[in-house]
Structures are given as C-alpha cells and as structure tokens.
Amino acid sequence: MNFDGEDALAAPVWDDLAPTNDKPLEDITRISNSVDQTTDINIFNDDNAINKEIDDISSNQRLNHQEELRDFENPFETSALLHNTSPIFDNQTFTNKESNNGNTMESENSILNQAEISDHLTSQTQNDSLLVGSSLLDSLAPETDLVTSLNQDSTNIFNPQSSDEPLFASTFKSPLNLSEENEEETTHQQNNIITSNINSKQIQLLFKAPRIRRRPLKRVANTTSIDTTATSQPIESAYATVKTQESINSTTVSSTDKTTDTMTNISDPLSKFVTEKQKILQGSQTNSAQDSITKDFKNDIVEQATKPLFDLTLESPELKKSHENSNDGTEHSTDAIFSKASDKFQKESSADPTSDTRIDSDTPLHPDELENVVPVLLEEEPAMPLMKFEIEVIDPVTVGEMTSAHVEYTVISKCDGLTPNYSQVNRRYSDFRWLYRQLQNNNWGKIIPPPPEKQMIGKFKQDFIENRRLQMQNMLIRISCDPILQNDNDFQLFLQSSNFTFDAKTREFYSGSNASNDSNDLSEIQISEIKLLGQEDANIVMKSGGLAGDQRKGFMSMSLSFSSYPKYQEPDEFFITQVENCELIEEQLSNLYRALESVDTQRNDMSNLVLEFAASIDALSNLEPTKKTAELLTEFAKVHKAIKETLDRKSLQEALTLGSTLDEYIRSVASVKAIFNQRARLGYYKVIVENDYNKNKTQLEKFGPSNGKNANNEKRKRAESDFNAISIRFKKVNDAWTSVGETIKKELSHFETEKIQEFRNSMEIFLESSIESQKETIELWMTFYQNYL
C-alpha cells in the first residue's frame, strides 16, 4: 500500500472511483484514509457538495467529545454520566432497555429512529456520496475484524483522540465526532443502554465480545465474494446480505441512501456500536439461515477459538477481488462484517443456552445468500496468504516522573491487509509482555515469539534500551510473520489501538487471559477458563475458585474422597522426551549465553583498560625528550586506541549476532516450555474433570433407572444435569488437551529447524566478523611493526 496516498489523493481520483466502481481496494482505502484528514474531507466537499455544516459540526463535536474524554476515562462512567446529564433522551434509553428485556423489535425501532433522525440531520445525499460512503465503510469497517475496525475508527478517522481513551469508549464515541448532535445523543443513549446492561445484567456477557471478534472475517470474505457479482444495486443487496442486525443495516442503508460520505462514516461506527450493543443484548436478532451455521460452532469452543484466526487471512485477497469488481462489493464486505459479528454472536448465544431462545425471534435475513456463504468458506480455509507487515519499534523515550518513569517506544506498523494500513502507537515494555501473554492465551500450543526478559541486569548493558528495542521489534516482526499470529486480534489491537491501556485491560478481562498478571518466567502460563470451558461453564467454575479449586471446594466434600486428586501423567512419550530436551537445551543455551555475556563484559573491561594503557603510553611519550622515541610511543598508544575500538566493535557485534540470537533462542525455549506447560496444565485439568466426571457418573448410576418416585427423581434429575454439565466440560477439556498436543507437535518440528538455522546463521556471521576484526587487528600491529620497529 502506498503510504503517501494521501498526498496523491485528489478530486479526480474520486471521480474515477465512484461511478465506475472499478477502483481497487487500495484506492478506496486511500480515500478513506484521506477522509480522516479534515482537509481531505474538503476535497470531498468540492466534489460532492457536502454541506460544510457537517464538517463544522463534526469538528465541534470532536472538540466536545475530547472534553468528555478528558473527563471520563472509562466508558461505563462516561455513559452513566451521560445518562444522568441528558435526561432528555431517557425515553429512548428506556426503549432500549425494553429491548433488553427481549423486545428486540422495539430496540430496532429505536435505533432506526435514531438513524433516521441522524439522516435527517445530515443534510443531503448524493449518489456519489453514497458510493463514497460505501467505500468508506469498507475501509473503515475493515476486512480484518471488528476490533481493528473499532480501533481504526478511533485512531484514524478521529485523529485527535487521546491515548487514554478506552477501546470501547472510543468506539462508542467515535460516531459522535462526525455525526450530528442527534446522532451523538443516540449513541450516548446506546452507551447508556450498554452500561445499564452491564450494571444490571450479567457482566459475564461482556466476555463474549472478544470471542465474537475473534471470528472476524471468514464471513466477510464469503459475503464479499458473493457480492462481487452484484453491481447494479449494491446497497440493497449488501444490506440484504447483512440483515443480521437490522438496526445497523437500516442505519447504514439509510445513510448510504441519503447521507453524504461523512454520514456513512458516522453510520459505520454507529452500526458497529449497535452490534456491540446487540451482542450485549444477547443477539436478539438471528437468521434462520444462521441456525445451520450455529451448529458448527457448537462443536467445540476450543476450535472456535482457534479457527477464526485462520480465516482472517482469507479476507484481504477476497476483498480486493471484490473491490476490483465493484465498489458495491466493498460495501457488502463492511456489512458482512456486521453480519459476521452477529453470526458469531449467534454462535455464542447458541452455545449459551439462555440466548438460544431468541435465535428465531426475528430474522430478516436472506437465507439463500447465507447458505452460499458456507461452502465458499470451506473452500477458502486452506489457503492462508500471509499479510506482509512492516513493523518498526523506534524512538524510545523515557516518560513519567521518578516512580512511574518508564520508557515508551513508538511502534510503527504498515500492512496492506489491515485498515488503516499505517499506524503509529506508543507502547511500553509491559505492553509487549501483555501481548505475549495474550497471544499465548489465544493460541494454545503455539510458540509465541517472546518479548525480552524483564530484568536484564548487566546484559550487554552498554545499550540496554537499544537492545530491548531491537528485541521487541524482532518479536513483533516474528509475530507478524506467523500466519496465525499475525491475524490475532490482540496483535492487531496492539498495533493499532490508540487507547491501549484500557483496551488491553478489557481484552484481558474478556479473554480471562490474566495477561497483566505476568510472571517473570516466560514459560509460566495461565489457562483461561473462559477459553477452555466457554462462558457459562467458566463462570460456574470461576465461582468455585477455578478448575483446580473446583475440585477441592466443590466436590471433594461431597464425594468423600480426601485423597488428593490423581496426578497428571503425560501419556505421550513424545512430550516427555521433548520436555527433557527442552530443559537440556535451555540449560546449555543459558550456559552458553552466560559465557558469552562474561566474554562480553570482560571484553569491555579490557577495552577500557587498553584505553587507559594507551593514555599511560601517551604520558610516557610526552615525557620523552627525543623525537624518535616519542613518536614510537605515540604510535604505540595510537595502535592501542585502535585496538580498543576493534574490541568495542567486536563486543557489539557479538552482542548483536550470537548474543541476541542466543538470547532470543533462550526466550523462545521458554516460550516452548510454556506450551508444554499448557499441555500439562490442561492435562491436569483433564484429570481433575475426569475425576469429577467419574464421580458424577457413579453417583448417577446409584440412582439406577428412573422410577416414578418424585423425591428420588428430583435428585436424580439434578445428578443428571450435573453429570451432563460435567461431561460437556470433560469433553471440552479433553478436546483442548488433545488439540494443544497436536499443535505443539506441529509447532515443535517447525521451531527446531527454524531456530537451528537461525542459530547457525548467527554463528557464521559471528565467525566472519571475528575473522574480519582479527584481520584488522593484525593489520594494525603489522603496520605499526613495519613503520616503527
């Protein structure tokens, strides 16, 4: 992607784009990027005769919004406050609340109303602008996934947002910036709704949000591919496909129909927001067509968690294709994102028994299109083109006062597959740790490129920060080179979120990764119950103090078994030997590293001593009365200074080649150990759950076949449900355990070859540079010898 696109952007580009629908995605995204800039918006105005009002309003609102942001750090607070401060809109919030109670239609209506209001407020619509809007939508609600799109909304469309902003807050508020007041208010209301939900209902439902997002683009790709055919009536068809969330669609449709490009901008985040809301509202709307899909997702939660990551890669090429064919396609794709989100939500909800009731409540979807989606999806899965990332970690700056002082690094990432394709954010070291933990949690069994160690006392201390910067850059690059990890939402969040502190916490909360409770040991792991067991079960388990505690507190007293639960024995020989090897390798490598380290420190010492020595020689030569001896000594001193330089260079080069490779290798080994730990932990859980499972089974069997007796029957029923729950749990854990094992096997073979190659490379470079510096040294001495001795 051309990062200078904004410069190149001009009115004619737009002209070409809109009517012909031929423009490739790149152009569109570029335009959309340009839209981000207020100046660029003016260009659109020239072409499309958009009211300047909008700009003014949006800018005003932006300001307002910023003020608000300053006041409120977290969305709950803000929304609550807004709720209090804007009683005018209580009506609407009330209706929304009603929708919360299951009256989805009402909520739709309210949203629709709001959308209409917004439509009215936004002055006019034009066909061109409509198309613009669609393309904008595309770029804004991107191919990647919701999280990123949210981020983009916050970061790029609305530049001025501060980094303090929480993820969701930003998304909620982002529409406010560009939309007119009414719309802003509606969004506020929606915020209120959310907060009310959060406050009133189960917080656990929030957990779904990330998981939903984790499944982002499979659908998009499919829908877009389908939509490539559609040319004439883009909007309608698009919305038809997307029907999952009527409210969103309706707003977007209306906006595309009537509003200007800015309006579409507004609608996009809004709709997204709505999707959020709806998810929280337990997906009141589902399609009949999706029911079939939901079955797939019921299968295995672990699979769910891992699968979508693979799907992500599909989207970008597909999208491009679609964009090439038609502008409409882009619009569809954006819509598809929503649909996907809703799909996912439905999957979640289907997994969630409570939400099952609503699945069929209202589904204005076109089933045929969705049916088309499914097969396409299956075909596309195997191919996973890598997105090409360019990532730089630069510019370490110390921030903060005394106690809170830390170093922030600027992370610049460029990737064509993501929108925006360029982002620049500030991250501190602990954020990298977070990323590591989060990825570890998201991808069981994957070897995550590790961040640098926490404490690096004395390790190549000549440039600690530089070293760390390099290591972190390597880490990011490595992650971005992995087809699975590069599509991880958290990775992309990390690259793009402008309000990382909050986003990170939220994500962590949702995924139960406990990422910020980061132990120093890279190999220690945390198994998220949420990911393992799914939402409800995790809640239950968490209540009783986690899986392991579950056993102790929950069932031990009942089951009379006071013996500690059986130990986990790794059944697979492969893992046992691999773990042993791993330990061995780690030991050897860290020995090696330590040796290298002391070589390095020693070399530094020596270079200093050599310098001192040279100084002494210089002193001697100053003393020398005869010119010849003085010259000899001066030259002698010079040689030593030169030697000192070669020594310095050599130690630097050692640190950069073998040192950093070794260091990374060691950390990677820790990462490998982490996956073994994951396996072991899961195995441990498996044993525990199996234990419970067996107990429940025997308990159930005690009741014998059901007879008519009421009392017994009730007990029996309870036991049965217990048994069912536990068997589901057992199955999940078992599946997770096996799949992790498989992933590990795959990963390991890959890891070994890669690492060994890397290691050998650095060995060679090390050797070569040693030879070169050796030559240099000899040459220095030879020259000295020949000239002066």
Next chain:
Amino acid sequence: MSFGNDIFDDMDNNPFAEPSEETPVLEQETTTDTVESGTAEPPNNTNDNNDTNINSTPNETTPVTTPGNEPPVRKEEPPQPDLETTLLPERKEPKLSLKVRVTKIERAGTTSNQQENPSIIFDVSTNIPTFRRKLYRNIKKTYEEFNNFFKYLNGSLPESFIPSIPPPYTNYGIENHEDFAKLLKNFQEWFNRIAMDQLILRKEELAFFIESDHSTYIPISKYKLPATGLKRKTLKQLSPPYDEVIELSEFRPYVKSLHWISKDLQSKIVKSSRSRKSLGTNESNFGHGFMALKDLNQIKQNSNSVNKTNTASNAENQLYKRFGKVINAVGNIDSIIATLDMSTLYDGLEWIVKDTYVVKEALTNRHLIMRELLNAQSNTKNKQETAKKFRSKRDINPLKVDESYRQLKEASDYEKKLTFKLQRITLNLKYEKENWLNWYKKKLHQSIKEYTVQKINYERKKLTILEKIRNDVRKADPNGGLSRLGRENLIINDNKEADDSNRNNGLTTSISSQGVEGDSWAGETRRRSIMEADRLNRTEFDDSINGTDQNEPDNEDDEDNISGDLTATATTTTTTTPTGKMDESLMNARDAATLLGTATF
C-alpha cells in the same frame, strides 16, 4: 696532604686573601692532585687519548659497544681538556676489559628459591689486574650474590648509575624455555653494561665477586651511602639544593616521572592482561558451551531420530564440536597473549622501573653530597671567621688560635674533598646519563617490539584457527549466514573445488587469508609462511587438519629466513635455538601449556 699544608700556610700567612681565592686555588690544587695521584699520567694525556681509542675499541666491541658515547664527550672537552683527565682518569684509560658470557641459568632448591634465587653461570675473560687469572669458566653466582654486589657498587660508586640487576624470573613462569632464554639475555645485558663502566671495572670488589665461591660472596670492602634510612628520607623531602648543572638537575625529575609512569604502565598491563586472561577463559568456556551443544544434539538425535536424518545431525554435531573447539582455542590464545603481554612489555618495563629507581637514587645521592658540600662550605667559612677573630685579637691565648687554625684546616680539607668528589660525580653522571638514556630507549624499543611481534604472531594464529572452521560453518547451511549478505559465492565456490580433494584436509586450503604471498587483505605482499607455524602450533585441531600441514614442506626455507627476521628481536639471545626450528623460539606446545597454567592438550 700537601695542599692542605699549603692552605694552612696560606691562611697563616695571608688569611684575608684566602676565602675569595678558594675556587681558583682548588683548580690549581686539583691539577697538582692529579699529578700526584695520576702518577705521571699528565704528560701522556694527549697520546693517551689515541691509545685509549685503540685499546677501547677492541675491548668494547665484545661486550657492548659504546663508542658512540665517548667521542662526542671528547669533542666537548677541548675547552677544559684537563677536567676529565683530572677528575675521571679512569675514563681516559679504558684499558681494562671484562668479557662475560652468560651460559646457563640454574634454578634449584625450594620453589621460592627457584623463582627468586636462580644461579647464573657464566664465563669470564678479562685483563683486569685485580683478577688472579685471565680466564674463568663456569662461574656460578646466585641471584642474591648479584644483589649484594649491586648494593656494594651502588654504595661505593656514587659516580655511576649502576645497572640494576634484572628481575630473577620472567612472567613466562619459571622452568620453561622462554624464561631461560630471557633471563640469560638479561644477565648478559647486565654484564655488558657493567663491563662498559671503567669505574666499576676498577673496583677490586669485582674480582672478589667473581672469584668467590658459589653462594658465598659478601662485599668485603665497606661502602657508605651519603645518607640512609630516616635521614635520607628526611633529606629527600627538602627541596634539592641549587644545581648549576642543568642537565642533571633536570634529569632527576625526568627519571622520576619515567619511573612512575612505567610503574603505572606496568599496573595497566597487569590489569589488562588479567582481564585478557579471564576473557580467554571465558572464551574457552564459551567454546565448551558449544561443544556441550553437540553433546546435547546427540542426545536429541538419539531420542528423536525421527526429525532428522542421521547424517545431517552428525554433520551438525561435528560443526558444533569444531566450532566450540575453535572458540576454545581462540580463548587459549587470548590467555597466551595475556601472558606474553606480561612477559614482554611488563618485564621490559620492570627492568626499566628498577633502573630508573637506581638512577634516581644516584642523583639523590649527588644532591645529598651537594648539600653536604654546602654544609662544609659554611662550616669552613665559620671556622675562618673564628680564626680571623682570633687573629685580630693579638692578646688571645695562642692555644686557642692554634685550635681554630686546626679546625679551619680540617673543615677546608673536607670541603675540598667534597668539592672534588662532587665534581667527579657530576662529570661522570653527565656521561652516564647519555649512556643510560640510550640504554633506556633501546630497552623500551626492544620491549615494544617484542610485544608487538608476539602480538602479531598470536593474532595471526587466532585468525588461522578461525578460518579453519569457516568452511564448516559455511557448508552447514548454504542458504543462511553469509548468503544473506550476498556473499554466498565467496566460499561456496571455493568449497566446490576444494571439497573433493580436501575433505580430509580440514578445509583449510583455499580460505586462509595469510598465505605465503602475504595477507590477502593487505595491499602489499609480505612474503612469508608463518601460516605453517600457525598450523603446527595448534595441535588440537590436527585431528582433521594434519594432512595439510605435512603437504607443504617446501616452504620451510622461507620460513627460516623470514620468520627469523620477524622474530629476531623477540628471541635475540636465544642462541641455543637452532635456526631451522624457529617455532620453538616462539613457543612450543609444552611451553604454551605452562604459560596457560593448564594443560590444554
């Protein structure tokens, strides 16, 4: 003394004229003195110069040549042709010669004795009359005896900078070839310096020293420093007396700072050598780490032979092993270099430090004598005043007058003596200063050269060793490492050619950058085959490399010439080393092992 009488007479007869006349009188008197003591030398003076030249040249050539020293001195003389002859008659007639050839160093007894008190065995041929014979063979003197003799000389000869005894052991450690050669060389040099000094040769103590039995020598004659102990220390604190001889007055602070800077340098060398040594150890450990990797790999290979083909992992193991060995060897070389730093530059400086101290103290002695002279002068003056006073009072007790005259006579006698002594010292030290400076420069130059040569030698060895593993690493992964730098052709091509023929030869063929034609990286050609030596020296790797070493015997002749050239200074006096085996003079495996303190093979 005759002149004493004269003075007395003069004083008696003409007391008022006396004080102002002192210096001219002295000159006259000294001339007479020489007439008396020189025993009919003066008439021969001019002729003698020629004679001495004739005599001195053959004498001096054998031990150490100092002809450069004396001629200029003589050129300076004409204005005062008498001064030197009168003050330093010995310099005018260097008929005496002493030729010493140090042949052996013996270390015996306890370890500390071995180290601190070696016996030096040497042959002497001389024409000094105090010696009973002209030729002595296998004289054996302990280091302690040398020290005693030195102490005596230092005390009894304030006119000279007595060469300090070289340190009894070198940093090569004792009982090895290098140490032996170095010590031999140092003592030879010491004797040469002694033999150069006619004043020393004229000391009959020299004969006592040489003719005494092994380990029995104690100075027979008495010697006395101008001041010792606390007194000396206190006097040294005072600012030096006014010195009209600028040369010498400037020389002392110069030597002093030389002394301190050299000491400083020494400590720096010690530090850096220590750190280099531990660097070497660390590097060796690092190498061991690699070797351990290979073990690990083997375990791995055994445990999951599924992943790799056996041959590949075998090659890999081999690579790690060799790489580790190479690194290890590099570490060892670094340790050796550390030792060599110490034994070349440090030891050289050590002697310089010792010598500067002696020189400095000799100059201090001169200062002390000057101070004494000042005292004596004022004493004489006082005495004279009293004498005058007595004279003016005619009615005074004649006994008292006599007494004061007697005292005055004593004081002025002493003053005369001191003046003469000081003049003699000053003059001789002026010569000695030049001598010493020359020695110092030579010594420094020599140490640096030695140091450099050894550095070059071992850095080259390092390079050779590093280059040995090069192709192994390169081959291990043709797509990695260098190929990233776009240099894959560089070695791979070499490999292809060399592979078949040199598989067994350990890959050294085409890639060594230090060939017979010179260094590949340097523009100029240096004809040499040190590479040979390099390879021969690192026997650890010979398991795979041996073949090549014996394949190129044709270079040996070159080697002798050039390497001899290169290392000539480093091993100047290792006369025992046959020219054909220059490697040994550098370091053989056993010595290298001793240097390291640990067995590496």
